[in-house]
Amino acid sequence: MIVEPLENLARTHTCGELTAADIGKDVVLLGWVHRVRDLGALVFVDLRDRHGLTQVVARDNDTLVANAKQLRSEFVIAVCGRVEARGADAVNPKMKTGEVEVTANAIRLLNEAKVPPFGIADDPPISEDMRLKYRYLDLRRPRMQHNLALRHRATMEIRKYFDEQGFLEIETPMLTKSTPEGARDYLVPSRVHPGEFYALPQSPQIFKQILMISGMDRYFQIVKCFRDEDLRADRQPEFTQVDVEISFATEDLVFSVLEPLMDRLMAIVGTQAPRPFLRLPYAEAIAKYGTDKPDLRCGMEIRNLSDAFAESNFSVFRTAIATGGDVRGFVVPGAAKYSRRELDELVEQAKQLGAAGLVWARASDAGVQSPALKAAGEGAIRTALERAGAAPSDLLVMAAGAPEATSRMLGQLRLNVAKKENLLDPDAFAFLWVVDFPMFEWLEEEGRYEFMHHPFTAPLESDRHLLETDQGRARARAYDLVLNGSEIGGGSIRIHDQSLQQLVFKLLGISDEEARLRFGFFVDALVYGTPPHGGIALGLDRIAAILCGEASIRDVIAFPKTTQAVDLMAGAPSAVSEKQLRELRIKPV
RNA sequence: GGGGUCGUAGUUCAGUUGGUUAGAACGCCGGCCUGUCACGCCGGAGGUCGCGAGUUCGAGUCUCGUCGGCCCCGCCA
Numbered sequence: 001m002i003v004e005p006l007e008n009l010a011r012t013h014t015c016g017e018l019t020a021a022d023i024g025k026d027v028v029l030l031g032w033v034h035r036v037r038d039l040g041a042l043v044f045v046d047l048r049d050r051h052g053l054t055q056v057v058a059r060d061n062d063t064l065v066a067n068a069k070q071l072r073s074e075f076v077i078a079v080c081g082r083v084e085a086r087g088a089d090a091v092n093p094k095m096k097t098g099e100v101e102v103t104a105n106a107i108r109l110l111n112e113a114k115v116p117p118f119g120i121a122d123d124p125p126i127s128e129d130m131r132l133k134y135r136y137l138d139l140r141r142p143r144m145q146h147n148l149a150l151r152h153r154a155t156m157e158i159r160k161y162f163d164e165q166g167f168l169e170i171e172t173p174m175l176t177k178s179t180p181e182g183a184r185d186y187l188v189p190s191r192v193h194p195g196e197f198y199a200l201p202q203s204p205q206i207f208k209q210i211l212m213i214s215g216m217d218r219y220f221q222i223v224k225c226f227r228d229e230d231l232r233a234d235r236q237p238e239f240t241q242v243d244v245e246i247s248f249a250t251e252d253l254v255f256s257v258l259e260p261l262m263d264r265l266m267a268i269v270g271t272q273a274p275r276p277f278l279r280l281p282y283a284e285a286i287a288k289y290g291t292d293k294p295d296l297r298c299g300m301e302i303r304n305l306s307d308a309f310a311e312s313n314f315s316v317f318r319t320a321i322a323t324g325g326d327v328r329g330f331v332v333p334g335a336a337k338y339s340r341r342e343l344d345e346l347v348e349q350a351k352q353l354g355a356a357g358l359v360w361a362r363a364s365d366a367g368v369q370s371p372a373l374k375a376a377g378e379g380a381i382r383t384a385l386e387r388a389g390a391a392p393s394d395l396l397v398m399a400a401g402a403p404e405a406t407s408r409m410l411g412q413l414r415l416n417v418a419k420k421e422n423l424l425d426p427d428a429f430a431f432l433w434v435v436d437f438p439m440f441e442w443l444e445e446e447g448r449y450e451f452m453h454h455p456f457t458a459p460l461e462s463d464r465h466l467l468e469t470d471q472g473r474a475r476a477r478a479y480d481l482v483l484n485g486s487e488i489g490g491g492s493i494r495i496h497d498q499s500l501q502q503l504v505f506k507l508l509g510i511s512d513e514e515a516r517l518r519f520g521f522f523v524d525a526l527v528y529g530t531p532p533h534g535g536i537a538l539g540l541d542r543i544a545a546i547l548c549g550e551a552s553i554r555d556v557i558a559f560p561k562t563t564q565a566v567d568l569m570a571g572a573p574s575a576v577s578e579k580q581l582r583e584l585r586i587k588p589v
Numbered sequence: 590g591g592g593g594u595c596g597u598a599g600u601u602c603a604g605u606u607g608g609u610u611a612g613a614a615c616g617c618c619g620g621c622c623u624g625u626c627a628c629g630c631c632g633g634a635g636g637u638c639g640c641g642a643g644u645u646c647g648a649g650u651c652u653c654g655u656c657g658g659c660c661c662c663g664c665c666a
Contacts, residue, residue: 042623127600453666
């Protein structure tokens with residue numbers, strides 16, 4: 001069988017659409033050989049394209065059958081034939097097209113294929129480096145085709161929605177100016193200006209604010225951003241933001257635009273995003289869940305149980321409380337049945353998370369049990385169980401120490417327990433806004449404050465007076481959108497007043513001179529009638545991953561990089577020629 | 590930068606206490622088969638045990654180093 005040109009053969013149907021309604025039609029199918037079942041004088045070929053599988057049968061024609069026998073996995077073929085009903089006992093209920101088959105009268109080989117390093121048809125578990133090296137084959141698998149199609153639908157829905165809401169999609173530069181704060185920049189050398197560099201944008205932040213100054217009113221952009229930091233399952237060096245900015249915005253306005261969008265995205269996977277979303281102040285999120293991105297699918301709220309132990313003889317807890325610490329804990333539902341070994345494991349986990357120790361307690365039929373029973377007294381333990389709301393079937397875990405550190409540790413433990421106990425329903429979608437972030441974060445090593453969000457974030461009006469007196473306590477008009485414990489977006493109401501902006505730069509230790517050097521054009525622009533404005537940036541990769549039920553954003557990106565920021569398929573990064581370096585006047589250090 | 594884990598046939602893996610010729614499944618190649626659909630049956634080929642040192646009479650197995658994948662901490666305005 002020889003490879004032939006396509007010529008004027010046109011596809012009449014995809015491989016996923018033929019049904020009993022098409023019986024009797026003459027069709028042309030084009031696609032990849034998924035599998036061949038050679039029964040001697042009768043050969044079945046499953047033909048595959050992005051839309052599905054159709055069974056092709058070759059028989060009653062010696063040349064045709066002989067050709068079909070030579071087909072191998074992933075050969076590209078054209079099939080001309082007639083749609084026929086399968087016999088009652090030959091119907092395949094597992095296939096969408098299983099009621100019919102195409103009886104071929106001609107099979108044209110369009111291209112051969114080398115034996116692939118892994119089978120597409122078998123869908124085996126393949127190691128990720130193999131998948132990434134042969135990404136073009138990995139992307140042929142139904143899982144990836146489904147993921148990329150779902151991502152496409154989400155993208156289209158987003159564009160449609162913002163268009164309906166009167167937003168303009170405006171592109172901003174990829175070659176822009178480095179700003180040393182935040183993440184490390186990817187730099188691009190300028191040939192025309194030796195020794196000078198562009199930076200790839202970490203986000204279009206300043207440009208979108210300038211678009212508000214320009215009167216664009218409502219802007220969005222689905223845009224690549226670049227950050228040269230270490231990678232994670234949910235972090236790639238280049239990733240896609242849905243960037244949004246609104247003039248005359250308040251938090252309420254931003255939320256009222258975003259929440260219906262989330263509902264539309266949920267509709268793609270047949271569910272909803274009940275509105276309005278919960279708004280949880282940052283401080284409360286830390287206290288109750290030990291994180292600024294709580295997963296609300298699993299309950300297990302962290303409680304302050306200091307009261308129960310303040311008067312007790314249990315010195316570990318009493319000392320912690322006396323030195324300004326707290327006893328905090330949460331209830332693991334149904335875990336009173338934990339074995340000694342499971343309990344020890346919990347304690348061990350807590351220690352690995354940095355806890356000095358972990359005390360558990362339960363009040364089952366056998367009476368109150370806890371390693372601290374003797375030291376703390378049954379009364380204190382009973383009070384703690386009661387305060388925490390523990391039922392007889394539940395287990396209470398407690399730790400003592402500095403309030404925030406204790407909550408953060410318990411928050412980690414809470415997530416571990418939730419995973420172990422399968423409390424995180426994969427079909428549930430728990431949205432919330434985390435609001436009232438601190439303006440600044442104290443950097444211990446550098447002995448100075450740093451902005452938590454970015455330097456253009458406005459303070460809460462009520463906290464504005466704290467900026468110069470107690471900046472560590474000042475809260476910002478910043479918010480994060482959290483879905484199932486994943487930060488899928490973050491934004492703020494911005495500063496639109498030049499003097500306030502200069503004050504914030506000053507508080508961050510950025511001198512006037514420095515501010516001018518880095519943000520001069522932006523500060524200049526602020527004085528020409530800047531409307532109050534604010535916005536948000538959504539992590540499209542993370543949203544797509546959650547919609548697809550994938551644990552890693554690599555599975556919703558066509559060509560992702562490894563955790564070492566390498567493209568295993570393209571082989572990037574790589575050395576470049578001397579000539580290129582000379583042109584750029586760059587010498588490796 | 591740090592911690593954890595993995596690396597054996599094309600692929601996914603097994604490989605006992607350090608001991609003969611390193612196995613299985615799928616895939617691949619050849620043959621048979623007219624109703625299969627993860628077709629079946631018969632036969633066959635296929636290995637730098639990631640790489641490099643070391644210990645040992647002997648290393649897939651133990652030690653050190655190194656490279657790579659993944660997860661986490663730091664980092665990620």
